[in-house]
Amino acid sequence: xxxxxxxxxxxxxxxxxxxxxxxxxxxxxxxxxxxxxxxxxxxxxxxxxxxxxxxxxxxxxxxxxxxxxxxxxxxxxxxxxxxxxxxxxxxxxxxxxxxxxxxxxxxxxxxxxxxxxxxxxxxxxxxxxxxxxxxxxxxxxxxxxxxxxxxxxxxxxxxxxxxxxxxxxxxxxxxxxxxxxxxxxxxxxxxxxxxxxxxxxxxxxxxxxxxxxxxxxxxxxxxxxxxxxxxxxxxxxxxxxxxxxxxxxxxxxxxxxxxxxxxxxxxxxxxxxxxxxxxxxxxxxxxxxxxxxxxxxxxxxxxxxxxxxxxxxxxxxxxxxxxxxxxxxxxxxxxxxxxxxxxxxxxxxxxxxxxxxxxxxxxxxxxxxxxxxxxxxxxxxxxxxxxxxxxxxxxxxxxxxxxxxxxxxxxxxxxxxxxxxxxxxxxxxxxxxxxxx
Amino acid sequence: xxxxxxxxxxxxxxxxxxxxxxxxxxxxxxxxxxxxxxxxxxxxxxxxxxxxxxxxxxxxxxxxxxxxxxxxxxxxxxxxxxxxxxxxxxxxxxxxxxxxxxxxxxxxxxxxxxxxxxxxxxxxxxxxxxxxxxxxxxxxxxxxxxxxxxxxxxxxxxxxxxxxxxxxxxxxxxxxxxxxxxxxxxxxxxxxxxxxxxxxxxxxxxxxxxxxxxxxxxxxxxxxxxxxxxxxxxxxxxxxxxxxxxxxxxxxxxxxxxxxxxxxxxxxxxxxxxxxxxxxxxxxxxxxxxxxxxxxxxxxxxxxxxxxxxxxxxxxxxxxxxxxxxxxxxxxxxxxxxxxxxxxxxxxxxxxxxxxxxxxxxxxxxxxxxxxxxxxxxxxxxxxxxxxxxxxxxxxxxxxxxxxxxxxxxxxxxxxxxxxxxxxxxxxxxxxxxxxx
Numbered sequence: 001x002x003x004x005x006x007x008x009x010x011x012x013x014x015x016x017x018x019x020x021x022x023x024x025x026x027x028x029x030x031x032x033x034x035x036x037x038x039x040x041x042x043x044x045x046x047x048x049x050x051x052x053x054x055x056x057x058x059x060x061x062x063x064x065x066x067x068x069x070x071x072x073x074x075x076x077x078x079x080x081x082x083x084x085x086x087x088x089x090x091x092x093x094x095x096x097x098x099x100x101x102x103x104x105x106x107x108x109x110x111x112x113x114x115x116x117x118x119x120x121x122x123x124x125x126x127x128x129x130x131x132x133x134x135x136x137x138x139x140x141x142x143x144x145x146x147x148x149x150x151x152x153x154x155x156x157x158x159x160x161x162x163x164x165x166x167x168x169x170x171x172x173x174x175x176x177x178x179x180x181x182x183x184x185x186x187x188x189x190x191x192x193x194x195x196x197x198x199x200x201x202x203x204x205x206x207x208x209x210x211x212x213x214x215x216x217x218x219x220x221x222x223x224x225x226x227x228x229x230x231x232x233x234x235x236x237x238x239x240x241x242x243x244x245x246x247x248x249x250x251x252x253x254x255x256x257x258x259x260x261x262x263x264x265x266x267x268x269x270x271x272x273x274x275x276x277x278x279x280x281x282x283x284x285x286x287x288x289x290x291x292x293x294x295x296x297x298x299x300x301x302x303x304x305x306x307x308x309x310x311x312x313x314x315x316x317x318x319x320x321x322x323x324x325x326x327x328x329x330x331x332x333x334x335x336x337x338x339x340x341x342x343x344x345x346x347x348x349x350x351x352x353x354x355x356x357x358x359x360x361x362x363x364x365x366x367x368x369x370x371x372x373x374x375x376x377x378x379x380x381x382x383x384x385x386x387x388x389x390x391x392x393x394x395x396x397x398x399x400x401x402x403x404x405x406x407x408x409x410x411x412x413x414x415x416x417x418x419x420x421x422x423x424x425x426x427x428x429x430x431x432x433x434x435x436x437x
Numbered sequence: 438x439x440x441x442x443x444x445x446x447x448x449x450x451x452x453x454x455x456x457x458x459x460x461x462x463x464x465x466x467x468x469x470x471x472x473x474x475x476x477x478x479x480x481x482x483x484x485x486x487x488x489x490x491x492x493x494x495x496x497x498x499x500x501x502x503x504x505x506x507x508x509x510x511x512x513x514x515x516x517x518x519x520x521x522x523x524x525x526x527x528x529x530x531x532x533x534x535x536x537x538x539x540x541x542x543x544x545x546x547x548x549x550x551x552x553x554x555x556x557x558x559x560x561x562x563x564x565x566x567x568x569x570x571x572x573x574x575x576x577x578x579x580x581x582x583x584x585x586x587x588x589x590x591x592x593x594x595x596x597x598x599x600x601x602x603x604x605x606x607x608x609x610x611x612x613x614x615x616x617x618x619x620x621x622x623x624x625x626x627x628x629x630x631x632x633x634x635x636x637x638x639x640x641x642x643x644x645x646x647x648x649x650x651x652x653x654x655x656x657x658x659x660x661x662x663x664x665x666x667x668x669x670x671x672x673x674x675x676x677x678x679x680x681x682x683x684x685x686x687x688x689x690x691x692x693x694x695x696x697x698x699x700x701x702x703x704x705x706x707x708x709x710x711x712x713x714x715x716x717x718x719x720x721x722x723x724x725x726x727x728x729x730x731x732x733x734x735x736x737x738x739x740x741x742x743x744x745x746x747x748x749x750x751x752x753x754x755x756x757x758x759x760x761x762x763x764x765x766x767x768x769x770x771x772x773x774x775x776x777x778x779x780x781x782x783x784x785x786x787x788x789x790x791x792x793x794x795x796x797x798x799x800x801x802x803x804x805x806x807x808x809x810x811x812x813x814x815x816x817x818x819x820x821x822x823x824x825x826x827x828x829x830x831x832x833x834x835x836x837x838x839x840x841x842x843x844x845x846x847x848x849x850x851x852x853x854x855x856x857x858x859x860x861x862x863x864x865x866x867x868x869x870x871x872x873x874x
Contacts, residue, residue: 029588032776034585136728138582141582142579145578148467148471148754149745149752216469274714291745295573295736297734297735299730300730300731306728306730309728313582320766321763326762329763330757331470331472336469
């Protein structure tokens with residue numbers, strides 16, 4: 001039997017510091033719960049000399065990643081470098097050498113997960129990914145284990161704290177996107193290059209992982225329809241508010257009549273819904289299973305300590321497995337790889353819903369007739385129409401809410417509407433999700 | 438290696454039906470995820486002849502509990518009879534014979550858990566209890582595994598759907614307790630004898646289990662301070678509303694400076710808090726850990742299918758453990774029994790907080806002076822005072838909110854106030870919890 005779980009770490013930035021801090025702070029607590037001590041042996045970092053304000057004791061800090069990746073005195077490598085290069089190779093080598101790997105790297109898993117899981121399986125080691133999705137919120141284990149009796153038909157939520165913070169602030173303060181983004185960058189809630197977050201890439205990485213586990217499908221990040229929040233204006237937010245909605249960047253995977261819908265995009269949700277109540281930097285995941293019904297999981301989706309909590313959850317699982325003699329107790333994607341099956345994706349013609357549409361139109365007779373004629377030709381019926389302000393010279397906003405339609409029809413109609421002389425900006429549409437928890 | 442997990446069931450009521458239904462509905466899904474089939478072999482029930490509307494196939498239904506408890510062809514016994522007698526003996530015998538046991542019986546675990554866990558440990562078998570707390574919400578596994586890296590300092594939430602439904606309805610419809618209770622009984626949300634629910638006993642059973650796991654203390658149901666919702670009046674609810682609060686039956690265990698506070702009672706929580714947003718029959722548990730921060734878990738706390746989801750989660754865990762060769766991977770109370778340690782409980786003199794106090798007083802000069810003199814003598818200072826209506830003959834309501842005080846002082850002061858001639862009913866107090874998530 002193992003005497004201790006010997007841990008090597010790649011990367012000693014924010015999350016790395018949190019993991020080291022936790023392991024050094026709680027040795028007895030962890031050992032009592034795991035049955036064996038968790039021993040942090042070595043950390044590889046580009047800046048081995050930097051003082052992180054931790055009493056590292058006998059922990060070796062090295063500038064040489066190979067002292068971790070190729071080590072023979074470690075049981076597990078915790079990868080907290082992030083990104084694909086050189087991380088992918090390092091994780092590959094660590095697995096190849098028979099070490100378990102735990103990572104918070106959603107991009108790596110979303111894009112190269114299939115190869116890495118297959119390699120881990122062939123080597124009989126674990127590849128732990130709890131920290132890759134929703135920080136401290138234990139959604140990976142919940143999907144794989146706690147909801148294992150359920151056929152899951154939807155998993156959705158707020159998976160990017162930066163976007164949720166920006167949208168929350170835009171609404172609370174009535175400020176435009178660019179201003180709030182700059183403010184978020186100044187506060188450290190958004191990266192200098194924010195595109196991973198605000199274009200929905202980060203949320204889509206996480207959704208790809210959740211979908212695969214929930215539905216037993218191969219990881220397939222490329223099939224997710226992504227739209228970020230750059231085009232959400234303060235006008236849209238004000239209109240949403242007036243109509244009893246909040247705009248959220250919603251990541252959603254949903255199975256309907258055998259077809260998958262996998263989308264990351266801004267949607268309107270009713271003010272009284274629980275999704276709408278997820279504010280600021282928080283993350284929340286909602287899962288609907290055929291027996292459990294809807295369950296919801298909420299907490300901090302990022303940051304030094306919450307992410308460390310998730311990394312250490314995987315370390316504790318591993319320590320308990322090794323102590324108890326368990327091998328591959330739970331498959332990484334819930335079922336063994338040969339049971340994964342691809343499900344067809346809904347086309348835009350199959351994606352149904354009602355939509356908010358905002359246009360800037362010249363305020364003159366006949367405009368509304370032109371627009372509604374186009375909508376009618378595409379069999380789109382209107383639930384509500386709002387026009388505010390009058391101006392003989394400037395464009396005025398015209399807002400409509402449609403009845404149930406297909407996304408394809410909406411897109412086609414908006415292309416035609418954009419051609420009209422009286423329409424001054426590209427019309428914007430936002431899906432309304434009225435039926436969420 | 439095991440070829441299948443062979444399951445026997447005790448009890449075939451609502452939850453039993455749900456478990457059988459799930460196992461019979463999802464054989465392939467479960468087998469793919471667990472690595473071995475989950476086979477329902479036998480069900481013991483008092484009414485073996487009754488038609489439950491299930492295609493039971495080869496499942497044996499018997500009137501003889503010993504065909505399950507003493508069977509040698511079963512790996513695990515699922516106990517869904519409830520209550521203590523004869524359940525305690527049956528569970529004891531099943532464990533004694535070397536079978537694993539999974540139960541949804543919170544009363545049994547809260548009151549006899551220590552013996553049963555010790556017996557299970559001595560026999561090298563599991564005693565699964567996920568379904569005993571908060572139905573489909575996977576809080577047991579989350580505390581034991583997902584938050585295993587955290588020192589937990591509070592766990593609290595809404596653990597009794599019946600009480601939460603009653604309080605939600607009282608507020609929404611402005612109706613008195615007795616009327617809403619009768620309505621809940623008619624709808625099947627409350628038992629004919631509702632005392633287990635409305636006196637806080639059921640919530641306290643669940644809190645005892647959560648506390649033990651969260652804090653590594655021995656199970657000790659007797660130390661929980663319990664107060665039910667019988668005395669919550671529609672007047673209190675209206676006042677709470679007016680002051681920006683909701684009244685909730687809150688189950689809370691909190692560690693402060695080495696002292697435990699374990700209470701189940703109606704409290705006022707701010708309208709904007711997440712606790713306040715838990716409505717109707719839903720359950721929610723909030724956990725604060727030193728690294729994860731506050732995480733929250735929300736879902737259906739009872740019912741045929743949600744409880745079945747939790748029972749099957751334990752069955753899946755067991756199947757995966759057995760298939761993977763793991764023995765006692767995770768201790769039942771998070772740490773081995775010899776690591777459990779009792780923590781001292783806060784006395785009423787140590788429990789600090791602010792309080793809502795409601796009195797019925799005769800509206801004449803000097804009354805307020807008498808009351809405030811008593812409060813001053815007990816060093817209780819007043820944050821706000823409200824009086825509504827005037828009447829020369831009838832008592833009028835007088836409502837106060839105190840600053841931080843101790844519960845002992847409040848109790849003493851209210852005893853003295855009750856003696857006053859001008860005070861017509863026993864004064865009522867409700868703790869205000871303003872700092873919750």
